[in-house]
Amino acid sequence: MRIDYLSRGTGWAHAARTALVAPALARRPGVEEVTIAASGSAVDYFAMTGLPYHDLRVPDELDHSGYAAYRIREHLRSRDGADRVVVSDELCLASLVCEAPCVLIVCSFRHYDAGPEAFGTADRILLAGWSEVEPVPEAIRSKVTAIGPIVRVVGEDRPTARRVLDLPKDALVVTASFGLFYPTKRDYFRDALSAVLGAWRHAPADAVLVIPLTSATVRELLGGVALPDNARCVGPTGRMDRYHRASNTVLTVGGSTTSHAVRNGIPTVVINPPAGSVESRYAAFLAGRCDHLTRTEGTESAQDLWDMIDHSAHTAELAPPDLRWGTADDVYHAARGT
Amino acid sequence: MTEVDDCAREVSDGLAGSRLLPCRTVEEVRTQTRELVRGLVIAADMGGLLLPLSPELDRVWLALLTEPPLCQRVQRLLPSGVDFVHVRNAPPADLSEHLLDWVERYRCRFGPIPPGVAHYWPACRYLERLGVGLS
Incomplete structure (x- = not known):
């Protein structure tokens, strides 16, 4: 499996999540390659952290536009090889124009009303949040899994x-x-x-x-x-x-x-x-x-x-609350299941 | 009718009823598709530099991208290897040179910008505000 990982900008949250998940996916069995393509301000994040990436050249303000869909499509078409899966972190229109199975990762469904078609076309949707906070639209419920936020656990003291x-x-x-x-x-x-x-x-x-x-x-x-x-x-x-x-x-x-x-x-x-x-x-x-x-x-x-x-x-550090937290494995299994 | 507009007409017929273009009349889809295709042709002439699209045209482009045969029809009009790059949302004043060039290319290739379509091109709206006649 080769994974084309797309990462939205509009801040660094999606890029930070990508930086956590994409390298982990590359180490999973059966994954031959993971490449990152970044939109808008995500480019700055990857440039700063040194993680290799392709710049989609989509400004943040256009990342849900037809233009963004065009840039994504052209990028994906330039990729060679069979057995590809697209994992898109909040570049929701990717599912409409990719010619491979698509896993969409979203923090919320705030873009749903503006573009329900994109959610409807995705093969799997991972809500990197909790469904109690972010109710899942009925029309896509069967393909959505609420995995919880994906965040790095810091071992350092x-x-x-x-x-x-x-x-x-x-x-x-x-x-x-x-x-x-x-x-x-x-x-x-x-x-x-x-x-x-x-x-x-x-x-x-x-x-x-x-x-x-x-x-x-x-x-x-x-x-x-x-x-x-x-x-x-x-x-x-x-x-x-x-x-x-x-x-x-x-x-x-x-x-x-x-x-x-x-x-x-x-x-x-x-x-x-x-x-x-x-x-x-x-x-x-x-x-x-x-x-x-x-x-x-x-x-x-x-x-x-x-x-x-x-x-x-002056509060002592505590154990995290007993909630579901997303991991790279959740993304891996979703990609494998497409 | 030019080759470009012939192509746009075929494409708009193919897009009629697209789920991505709800609440638009056949005539609106036809006009918007024609403007989009003209815009892509001009952008190809300008080395791929694509001036901002109105939301209406941008949505038509998205619909077009989801229909590979229609996309191929448009691509046959364009030089091979053209790579569209959208100008970033720079202050319009910074784009003035490109805007005037764009309008001139449009006029030479397709005639005066038809009444009622300038609002599909933010560049035109800006020039009109400056008092620059589109003809």
Whole structure:
């Protein structure tokens, strides 16, 4: 079996998942080859991490367009050899134009209404989430398996992670892990970051707030607001797993970084996910099942938010909640079953 | 009618009733297919540089891609090996040179842009806003 693995951009969540799954697939029996093709901002992720990839040359804003379908089709047609399977991480239109069996991986069904045909054409669909949060459309239920989020389990301990990242050994470390900045998330990022910095005024001087954004992005988001001396803008990084492990607590906006922190037992505070969003539903779901995750309501004062962060930061790391978590094996079996 | 429009007519007949093009009249599919095919031909002339498509034309392209025989029909019109690259969503001002070139090629090849189809081409809308006549 040769696997053509397609990875969507629009942030780095799909690329990070691909980087976890694709190399693992390549080691499974009967898999001769796995090649990655990346769309939009996923290209930056693979370039940064050194994983070989083909650039589909599809900008993020067009990744569910006819143009994207054309680029995907041309790429797949350029691939030689029989016994091919396409695994597409959220490039949903791939199933319409590929001439091989197709496994679609999705975090949600937010694209379903805009393009039910693509879901209907896929041979298998893996929901990398929980069906309690993301109800499966009736028309495709028979081909969907909810496998849970696919996230890396970090074996490293906190002291090692801090040493490698040059973070203080004993001080409080908090990471504002909002994901890759993306223009459509501007308001959301700005509000969450403003709330965090307001609360951070109450942090001890030796504490460190890690912000995985560039200083320019932070300046653009916050205007003239000066960052405190104990905030470190480390820029977008492929070492988020390690920053999470190094932190006493992780602050998220409810996206994939939340799943990673929770899966690894790291205390987490979810900051103001927009009401009704997928992120909000995931945060509510996890908050009811996970002792080390709290979420704000958006009405907290700076002091209240700091108290939540401080309390979270002094919570011991715990075992992850007893939930289904997806693995590369789930993808492998789906690909084999097509 | 040109060879290009003949091809577009055949393709639009094949796309009529496509599940990917619901709620469109036969006439709309015909016009949109003609504009898409003309646009692809012009883009091929421009080294594969494809100006932004309206959502309507983009959807027709998706429908076309799911019908291999119709795709092959269009591909026979185009030089072999053409590789369409969409211009990124750069500020329209940065594309001005390409926009004027595109409009000129359209006019030379197919005549003036017909009334009622400029809205399928974001480039045309931009030029109209600048007061540049499409003729």
